[in-house]
Amino acid sequence: MLARDIVDAIGRTPLVLLGRLSPPGYEIYLKLEGHNPTGSIKDRVAKYLIDAAERAGLLHPGARILEPTSGNTGIALAAICAPRGYKLTCVMPENTSEERTQILALYGVDIVYSPATEGSNGSVRVAREMAAADTGVFMPFQYANPANPQAHFETTGPEILADLPDLSAFVAGLGTGGTVTGVGRRLKAHDPDIKVFAAEPEYGDLVYGLRNLDEGYVPEVLDQSVLDGRIKVDSLKALTATRALAAQEGIFAGVSTGASLAVALRVCDPRRLPQGSKVVAVSPDGGWKYLSTGAYSAGDPEEIARGLSTTLWA
Amino acid sequence: MAVTVRIPTVLRKHTDGQATVEGTGGTVTELFDDLAGRHEGLTQAITDDEGGLAGFINVYLNDEDIRFLDGPRTEVRDGDELALLPAVAGGSRRGVMAGGSG
Numbered sequence: 001m002l003a004r005d006i007v008d009a010i011g012r013t014p015l016v017l018l019g020r021l022s023p024p025g026y027e028i029y030l031k032l033e034g035h036n037p038t039g040s041i042k043d044r045v046a047k048y049l050i051d052a053a054e055r056a057g058l059l060h061p062g063a064r065i066l067e068p069t070s071g072n073t074g075i076a077l078a079a080i081c082a083p084r085g086y087k088l089t090c091v092m093p094e095n096t097s098e099e100r101t102q103i104l105a106l107y108g109v110d111i112v113y114s115p116a117t118e119g120s121n122g123s124v125r126v127a128r129e130m131a132a133a134d135t136g137v138f139m140p141f142q143y144a145n146p147a148n149p150q151a152h153f154e155t156t157g158p159e160i161l162a163d164l165p166d167l168s169a170f171v172a173g174l175g176t177g178g179t180v181t182g183v184g185r186r187l188k189a190h191d192p193d194i195k196v197f198a199a200e201p202e203y204g205d206l207v208y209g210l211r212n213l214d215e216g217y218v219p220e221v222l223d224q225s226v227l228d229g230r231i232k233v234d235s236l237k238a239l240t241a242t243r244a245l246a247a248q249e250g251i252f253a254g255v256s257t258g259a260s261l262a263v264a265l266r267v268c269d270p271r272r273l274p275q276g277s278k279v280v281a282v283s284p285d286g287g288w289k290y291l292s293t294g295a296y297s298a299g300d301p302e303e304i305a306r307g308l309s310t311t312l313w314a
Numbered sequence: 315m316a317v318t319v320r321i322p323t324v325l326r327k328h329t330d331g332q333a334t335v336e337g338t339g340g341t342v343t344e345l346f347d348d349l350a351g352r353h354e355g356l357t358q359a360i361t362d363d364e365g366g367l368a369g370f371i372n373v374y375l376n377d378e379d380i381r382f383l384d385g386p387r388t389e390v391r392d393g394d395e396l397a398l399l400p401a402v403a404g405g406s407r408r409g410v411m412a413g414g415s416g
Binding site for chain 1: 370374377378379381382397399401
């Protein structure tokens with residue numbers, strides 16, 4: 001694959017059959033988004049966010065950009081912003097992994113931390129407050145920017161259809177909602193019978209904390225009408241599937257991949273999908289950025305999952 | 315046997331601090347009515363005036379968001395687990411009640 005620059009190398013990721021983990025009568029395929037240049041699906045989103053802003057004349061060398069992110073979007077934006085002379089500030093929950101902080105520092109990104117107890121809602125809140133107080137900063141805001149689902153409508157979705165036009169179901173994790181919305185719309189335009197399932201990370205009590213039930217946040221880009229089901233996956237189930245993926249298929253993936261895989265395995269059931277169905281699940285990233293969480297260490301998975309349930313792993 | 319209901323930290327003031335409680339009923343609505351009799355304020359905190367789900371709370375039956383099943387009319391059986399979780403980024407009931415958040 002010859003690329004003019006690193007942005008040109010985004011996408012065209014492998015779709016790999018999980019021949020050993022697929023239940024009898026079903027085929028589960030995993031879209032390996034960790035093969036993108038900065039190692040996650042967010043490269044697609046960052047490219048679309050920055051391209052849209054440049055087309056709108058919002059950016060110039062020296063421009064300042066601010067974005068709330070749990071890490072992957074920040075890293076993807078940083079790789080595009082650094083060579084173009086845009087100054088990036090990321091707002092991240094303080095309980096994201098150490099690797100993300102180090103990589104952002106390498107790209108010269110300023111990091112602002114939001115309280116761990118507020119999760120991703122907290123980074124959205126802090127970034128919005130900062131943007132409101134500083135008119136000179138541009139916030140792409142992946143949670144509400146239509147360029148986010150558009151990236152998946154125009155690239156991720158068509159790649160899946162080109163490789164596997166007869167798929168029956170699609171599974172992706174729920175963060176901003178950009179992947180399920182963009183890919184889901186594209187797949188249903190191709191075949192309205194394709195089912196779309198969201199895998200929702202379920203954390204420990206500490207992450208939910210004393211969250212006020214009147215102060216939630218629904219990302220504007222999430223189109224719930226595209227969903228056929230929404231299934232929560234706790235840290236232990238996600239971790240167990242992630243480790244099985246390495247042991248049985250040789251694939252080293254991030255913990256949110258395990259969450260999508262767990263949902264893919266669950267929907268391979270004759271009450272939901274007929275025998276012979278092909279299911280595509282998204283692997284948003286590889287495991288590299290989660291080594292410090294201990295997710296892959298030897299030891300009792302239940303104990304490791306308990307430690308993991310206070311980290312934002314998706 | 316009954317249905318196990320998992321209570322998020324923010325609502326445990328209604329359950330004497332218990333992380334799980336048990337209830338009975340044929341549907342989610344009936345289960346909530348049953349809980350209302352024993353845990354003051356719990357059902358009011360999670361439902362609105364029209365009997366729908368209020369605020370940024372998601373309800374899962376055996377891990378599945380009930381809005382993609384039959385909503386409050388979803389059938390429940392002995393041994394099921396119903397989980398109430400505050401919405402984090404990724405959605406809530408309110409978006410659905412408003413006909414989507416898009």
